[in-house]
Amino acid sequence: MNRWHFNSKENFKSYNELIERSALSETDKILFTVSWLNYLKYLDKIAIKDSLFFNVLQILILVVGILIPIIEQTELNSKIGNSSITVISVLGITIAIATALIRHFRFEERWKHYRKNAEIIRNEGEDFLALTGNYESSKNIHHAFKKFIENITVIKRQEVDSYIIKVRKKE
DSSP: OOSSOSOOHHHHHHHHHHHHHSSOOHHHHHHHIIIIIHHHHHHHHHHHHHHHHHHHHHHHHHHHHHHHHHHHTSTTOOBOTTSSOBHHHHHHHHHHHHHHHHHHHTHHHHHHHHHHHHHHHHHHHHHHHHTOGGGTTOSSHHHHHHHHHHHHHHHHHHHHHHHHHHTGGGO
C-alpha cells in the first residue's frame, strides 16, 4: 500500500482487467469505466493531493516552529541585508502563511472527505463485480448493472451534497 493512498496503479490495472473480462456488453463496459473507475481515480487523485499538501504544510510548521527558539539563541538571527527583517521574522511569517493555507483550503478535511468517498465507490464496484452486498440477489451481472449505475449515481449525488454542506459551507 502506498503511504499516501490506498488505490495503486496496480489496483487500477486489475480493475481494468476485471471490467474487460466481465460479461458486460461493450457499451456497458464503457459506461462502467466512465461512471465508476474514472470517478474512483479522480477521487483518489484529489485525496492524494490534499493529503500531501496537508502533511507537507504541517511538517513545515513543525520544523520551522522548532527552529525559531534555536535560532533566537544563536547568532544566526541577524538582519537580512540592509533591512530590519530578521531570520526569525521570516520564519514566523512562513509559519503564519502555512497555517493560513491549511485553514483556508481545509486540506485535512478535504483529503478525508475524498478518501472516504473513494473507498465507498471502490467498495460498490467490487461488490458489483463479485455480485455481493447489494448485488447478491442478482441473477447475473447484466441483471445487477442497472442497479449498480443507479447506486453509483446516488453515491455521486450524496458526495457532491456532502462536500457542499461540510467543506464549502465552512469557507
